[in-house]
Amino acid sequence: MAIYEILHFPDPRLRQKAKPVQVVDAEIQQLVADMFETMYAAKGIGLAAVQINVPLQVIVMHLNKEGEENRPICFINPEIIHREGTMPWEEGCLSVPGFYENVQRAERIRVRALDREGNPFELNADGLLGVCIQHEMDHLNGKLFVDHLSFLKRSRIQSKLQKQARLGQLPKLDAQKQAS
Ligand code: QAP
Numbered sequence: 001m002a003i004y005e006i007l008h009f010p011d012p013r014l015r016q017k018a019k020p021v022q023v024v025d026a027e028i029q030q031l032v033a034d035m036f037e038t039m040y041a042a043k044g045i046g047l048a049a050v051q052i053n054v055p056l057q058v059i060v061m062h063l064n065k066e067g068e069e070n071r072p073i074c075f076i077n078p079e080i081i082h083r084e085g086t087m088p089w090e091e092g093c094l095s096v097p098g099f100y101e102n103v104q105r106a107e108r109i110r111v112r113a114l115d116r117e118g119n120p121f122e123l124n125a126d127g128l129l130g131v132c133i134q135h136e137m138d139h140l141n142g143k144l145f146v147d148h149l150s151f152l153k154r155s156r157i158q159s160k161l162q163k164q165a166r167l168g169q170l171p172k173l174d175a176q177k178q179a180s
């Protein structure tokens with residue numbers, strides 16, 4: 001098991017387009033297990049492989065909503081085969097920490113994918129599950145929820161995260177200075 005580093009917006013590696021998985025073998029199953037571990041450690045509800053710099057069509061999800069569908073789910077090579085309606089939903093993202101904004105999404109979708117054993121399944125989804133699937137599938141196309149916002153909102157989020165990343169590096173620079 002391993003916990004991966006999650007890339008943060010505006011890292012250009014988040015723009016990679018994920019390739020379909022050819023065979024769900026032991027290596028992919030290890031990736032899925034590591035993605036769950038990484039997502040739980042970061043207290044997320046969904047994670048796409050692109051977010052840990054693995055450009056493959058793999059998504060893990062575990063909604064922590066009481067009473068509802070709350071088992072871990074894995075989607076390999078997912079396709080949305082039906083969508084209807086539109087609605088706004090407030091989204092966040094492990095790659096855009098600290099920011100939450102409304103995004104327009106389909107109200108209801110039907111998804112086809114492979115599970116972590118490589119078996120095909122289909123699923124109808126609405127509410128948080130439906131939104132989360134659409135959000136994670138965007139990642140597989142190199143797209144982030146901030147791309148659905150206005151240029152101004154996205155630019156503000158980008159500069160705040162870049163500033164935070166710079167400040168986050170200061171202690172390391174200090175340590176380097178002290179060492180030299
Ligand atoms: C995608 O997002 C999602 O800002 C999954 O500081 C989110 O797991 C789809 C997280 C909401 C639909 C609705 C975000 C953790 C986790 C943060 C996540 C943060 C810590 C986000």
Ligand code: CO
Pocket residue numbers: 092093094095135136139
């Ligand atoms: Co995300």
